[in-house]
Amino acid sequence: MTPLNRNQIAWRAAQGLREGWYVNLGMGMPVLAANYAPKDADIIFQSENGIVGVGPVAEPGKEDLDFVDAGSQKITLREGASLVDSAMAFAMIRGGHIDVTLLGGFQVSSSGNLANWDAMIPNKGPLVGGAMDLAVGAKSVWVVMAHVTRDGEPRLVEKCSYPETGIGVVDWIYTDHAVVEVTPGGFLVHEIIEGLSRDGLQELTAAPLSFAPDCRVLDVPAL
Numbered sequence: 001m002t003p004l005n006r007n008q009i010a011w012r013a014a015q016g017l018r019e020g021w022y023v024n025l026g027m028g029m030p031v032l033a034a035n036y037a038p039k040d041a042d043i044i045f046q047s048e049n050g051i052v053g054v055g056p057v058a059e060p061g062k063e064d065l066d067f068v069d070a071g072s073q074k075i076t077l078r079e080g081a082s083l084v085d086s087a088m089a090f091a092m093i094r095g096g097h098i099d100v101t102l103l104g105g106f107q108v109s110s111s112g113n114l115a116n117w118d119a120m121i122p123n124k125g126p127l128v129g130g131a132m133d134l135a136v137g138a139k140s141v142w143v144v145m146a147h148v149t150r151d152g153e154p155r156l157v158e159k160c161s162y163p164e165t166g167i168g169v170v171d172w173i174y175t176d177h178a179v180v181e182v183t184p185g186g187f188l189v190h191e192i193i194e195g196l197s198r199d200g201l202q203e204l205t206a207a208p209l210s211f212a213p214d215c216r217v218l219d220v221p222a223l
Contacts, residue, residue, distance in 0.1 A: 001193060001194070001195035001196045001200075002193070002195070003146075003147070003176035003177055003193060004175075004176040004177075004193065004218070004220055005176070005223065006029050006032060007032055007035075007036075007223035008176075008220040008221075008223050009029060009144050009145075009174050009175065009176055010029055010030065010032035010033040010035070010036060010144060011033075011036040011220055011221065011223055012174050012179065012191075012218065012220050013030075013033055013102055013142055013144050013172075013174040014033040014034075014035075014036040014037050014038070015036075015038060016142070016172065017033075017037060017038065017041065017043050017100065018041060018043070019041040019042055019043070020041075020042060020043075020044075021043050021044070021099040021100055022044045022046055022052075022092070022097060022098050022099050023043055023044065023045050023046065023098070023099060023100045023101070023102065024045075024046045024047070024048060024093065024098050024100070024101040024102070024134055024138060025045055025047065025054070025069065025070070025071075025101075025102050026070065026071075026101065026102060026103040026104055026116075026129075026131065026134070027070050027071040027104065027129060028071060028104040029104055029144045029145070030102035030103060030104060030144055031069050031070065031071040031073055033102055033144075034054050034055065034056055034057070034069075034075070035056045035057060036223075044078075045078075046089070046092060046098060047069040047070050047075075047089070048070050048086070048089050048090065048093065048129070048130040048133075048134070049068070049069065049070050049086065049089065050083055050084045050085055050086055050088070050089045051067070051069065051075075051077070051081065051082075051083060051084075051089075052081060052082040052083075052084060052089075052092070053077055053078045053079075053080060053081025053082060054069055054075050054076075054077070054078070054081070055075060055076035055077050055078040055081070056075070056076055057073050057074065057075055057076070058074045058075060058076050062076075064076075070129070070130075090130065090133060093130065093133045093134055093137040093138065094133055094137045095137070096137060096138075096139065098134070098137060098138040098139065099138070099139050099140065100138060100139065100140045100141075100142055101134040101135075101138035101140075101141055101142070102142050102143075102144055103116055103131055103134060103135070103141060103142070103143055103144075103165075104116055104143070104144060104145055105143040105144075105145040105155065105170075105173075106118065106145075106155065106160075106162045107155050107156075107157050107160045107161065107162055108143055108145075108155065108156055108157070108160075108170050108173055108182065109157055109158060109159055109160050109207070110156070110157070110158055110182070110186040110187055110207040110208070111168055111182075111186075112167075112168045112169055112170040112171070112182040113159075113160050113164050113166065113167050113168060113169070113170070114131075114135055114141065114143060114160075114164065114165045114166045114169055114170050115160040115161075115162035115163060115164050115165060116131055116143075116162075116165050117129075117131065117162070117163060117165060118162050118163065131165050131166075132165055132166065135165050135166025135169045136166055136169065140171045140172075141166065141169045141170050141171055142170075142171060142172040142173070142174065143170050143172070143173045143174070144173075144174045144175075145173070145174075145175060146175060146176050147175035147176055147177040147178065147204050147205070148204050153206075154204055154205050154206035154207075155175075156173065156175075156180065156187060156205045156206065156207055157206040157207055158206060158207045170182050173187075176193075177192065177193050177196060177201060177204060177218075178190075178191060178192050178193065178196075178201055178218060179191035179218060180209075181212075185210065186207060186208055186209075186210065187205070187207055187208070187209050187210065188209075188210050188211070188212055189201065189209050189210070189211045189212065189215055190212045190214075190215055190216070191215065191216055191217065191218035191219075192215065192216075192217065192218055193217070193218045194217050194218070194219075198211055198215075
């Protein structure tokens, strides 16, 4: 059993994006998804610092220091991209014009509550950024994160112990172990990495799991 790496998690989440969607990518792992958008789909990536039309990360030596995303990655612009101020960028978010936001997370509860910030992290501030606006303003919230913490504590839980960013907002969770939908009945697993049993995945999760009738192996390329 080999858990997915960060690029593979971002790749799998990106495969769910669809033609014509406006998609915001949060800091950390989510911004990697811009590198793996389906090539046959025209998807507009929006960055809350004021870019509508984020392209892949710039190749070494070809960076433009004026073009960075919300995670400070040096990115390219797709054809037709627009640069706007933060007020306009957040007007898009608060006005309900973002189809999907990919956010990192500390925890997701079985009712779809998201916790992705912690004011107690030393020397880093609250780190909440625009996540609260995105959690309630985007039409759909997808979370990408490790399935457990470095200490092995589950991140999919019955009730979040961290401060909650949004209540009942998460629709999909992409982890290094599984693809999970948040339904009215709780966590519904659609894909599991090869070599991990359903019981094994349950042991890594602090809330009951159910499994889709067509639950399959989580298949990703080497990245």
